[in-house]
Amino acid sequence: MVDWRKRTVQSGDVTLAVFELGDEGAPPVMLVHGWPDTHHLWDQVAPALAKEFHVIAHDNRGAGESSRPGGVAGYHIAELADDLLTVADEVSPERPVHIVGHDWGSVLTWEAVSRHGAEKRIASFVSVSGPSLDQLGAWARENLSRPTPRRVATSLSQIASSAYTAFFHLPVAPRILLSFLGIPAVWRNFLKVTEGTPADRVSIAPTLRRDMISGVALYRANIVPHLSHPEPHPTTVPVLELVNHRDVALRPAIFEHTHRYVQRLWRRDTPTGHWLPHTHPEYLTEAARAFIGYQETGSLEKPAWSERTRLIGPPQAFSGRLAVVTGAGSGIGRETAYALAELGCEIVAADIDAVAAEETARECRAKTVPATAYALDVADSAGFAEFANTVQRDHGVPDIVVNNAGVGLAGGVLDATDEQIDRLLDINLRGVITGSRLFGRQMVERDLGGQIVNLASAAAFTPQRDLGVYSASKAGVLLFSESLRAELADHHIGVTAICPGIVDTAIVANTPIAGLGSDEQAARDRLVRFYQRRGFTPDKVARQIVAAIRSDKAVVPVTPEASVGYRIYRFAPWLSRQAARRRVAAPVPTRR
Structure with missing residues (x-):
């Protein structure tokens, strides 16, 4: 059981539950979860990072102990990115924060780091299983406008992996399915079947079923607008992209154009799955620790790691290996x-x-x-x-x-x-x-x-x-x-x-x-x-x-x-x- 320190932060009409670990004088690291998780996603990562950093996690709007706006309009990623920056301003007003984002937590952080002046508030970003929707939309448009056998194959592969997002746009069926999938034992078994996740590694909030159902609004509010009218923006925030080749939802090919939008990009590819914080918390912790430490000090215990994983141009087949x-x-x-x-x-x-x-x-x-x-x-x-x-x-x-x-x-x-x-x-x-x-x-x-x-x-x-x-x-x-x-x-x-x-x-x-x-x-x-x-x-x-x-x-x-x-x-x-x-x-x- 993680002994989080809890506080609340007001972001407009939404009250956010914020949780902290570690020395408040240490470099601040924000951990941002996705769907259908809460801050408990980080229960195996946060304590290890807290040995060196001030760790901050919050339940996104519509999840866990935070407020749940009604309807769809309150779940645009711009709103969630505002929440993130509000928490950062409240918890670390004098010092820019490092962010580790997973799933929708990574998606909304892409929105934040792509804003003008983001480098003043965000020191670095570790992206896990969550692309920029605008970058993804631009990638899809390019594949469709200039099709090749490879582009068609990768597009079809991603469409198949993302089929569930179309299902989430249906009126009634998602609530029925998620009411069943939101049973903790069922969810743990689902993760075990799809990714081999040991049941004892999956930290689940008591609000899981409600979080699943309310989180569907994320898909309805953001998928179609951003993919149909993408507006990707560059960022000067240093980014480490952890690409999981066995991700059930996201194919590695969708990250091949990230270098176009990130001035300082590092990338690591591994044969891992979507729920990295559950399945490989040690690897995720070490990658984040090394990357954040490198951004803080400019030095690294293993300098070759930084040289090997930094991208100059598009990723190669074995980049970072x-x-x-x-x-x-x-x-x-x-x-x-x-x-x-x-x-x-x-x-x-x-x-x-x-x-x-x-x-x-x-x-x-x-x-x-x-x-x-x-x-x-x-x-x-x-x-x-x-x-x-x-x-x-x-x-x-x-x-x-x-x-x-x-x-x-x-x-x-x-x-x-x-x-x-x-x-x-x-x-x-x-x-x-x-x-x-x-x-x-x-x-x-x-x-x-x-x-x-x-x-x-x-x-x-x-x-x-x-x-x-x-x-x-x-x-x-x-x-x-x-x-x-x-x-x-x-x-x-x-x-x-x-x-x-x-x-x-x-x-x-x-x-x-x-x-x-x-x-x-x-x-x-x-x-x-x-x-x-x-x-x-x-x-x-x-x-x-x-x-x-x-x-x-x-x-x-x-x-x-x-x-x-x-x-x-x-x-x-x-x-x-x-x-x-x-x-x-x-x-x-x-x-x-």
Whole structure:
């Protein structure tokens, strides 16, 4: 139970119930709820913020312990924005307030921050699951006036998600439905079904049913006027936009034009749902705390967080995300780092060759994203653990991990030495398992999802007489990735196995060939020429990796021969076994 201090504030004809926590001399932070909530929405967020800030929450008009105007006219967002500023003036007359708004609380705060001179009263704004209706209307108009397949698809997706708003405009039906949905047990179950919200995390006011019914006026008073005649205005108030990709009501695409109206915009995308204050209060608290602290002091415990999440221009596919790539000093690893950097990721480039890793990081920084290089031997489990801890401490928990580092070994299994086999398995299999476990634990603990990409090979499902040990290591990566994918599915962490075929990379020139002795170098030179003639370059694999991350694919055979081999092994494995007996022209691993 939160021990709020209560007072009332008069805003025109409306009496607002205001609640406070924390030291009144600390920087003021206002928490603004939406429909059908009250200030109790913040019961899991406010106490943590109150350790550093003066926390203020109020019940919006028509909700909780505040007045309930009759009819629809009293619920225009301009009226609610006036209420917000009145509370701010009353509680913090000398100091501008920081605002965290959710749902309609965010919608009405957009109205407030877009007013002339808003920066004098509002120091910053954290927007959660609540767009500016005017910006949304302008976005919809642009999609309709210049339709493309993508715009049509995103518009239809948002229309489907917002269908309930049309229902709320009906005369009688909403009251009947909401009278039932407003039963606390029913509402808790609804949130559990739609977003997996644990029942014990949902703080509900005793006025829930009345709040649901009276709050319908918000939709009737604002949706049609603002969407049909949008008038978006710019703001100089710094804004952090938390975009939830599993939001049942709002699709991420509707926020793609926010940068046009916000002079200083930060953005974080996560696979979270609409009721973030219930489902992930720790994440919301930390994001708000860090952002508000940065606006207050100009400094941040993790400066990369600010660099990574600030938008200069439109958001990219992976804006604000952190990607760790091993084996990033060359080949597929380097090209994957470049591809992710171009899409907005901060890059942590790790490689056993520190100089090569720094070259990759330098090129990523030229793409205007933060990038840092680290020396890493993935076969050193203790060193890998230290690296993972350093990444978490200095950069945060990664959103994307690409376990790419690997080596090759060709020739007969009987000719390979124990040292060659141990090194191969330590890097190719144990290194992938170590990276997946270390960063997977961090992702699970953070509880915001993520993507782990493990580089296997077409050799994992195309047996060859000259690649026995290498094939075993890659088959292990493939089955490990499939198993880990099942284990982490409940945490919304995807795991992908990438299986390239013949790719022209530096690994070929460095691969030992067991059993050839003095003829090994000549054989390797022939193989290098063969791979070069094949002409499938690492950047093509990187593009497939990015596509797999976007769609969360389980297994991706990359090259044409990999795709054919994958299907043969699945549907006619005897053909694979027959082919394996033949001595191929190029018995060398096909990655990096």
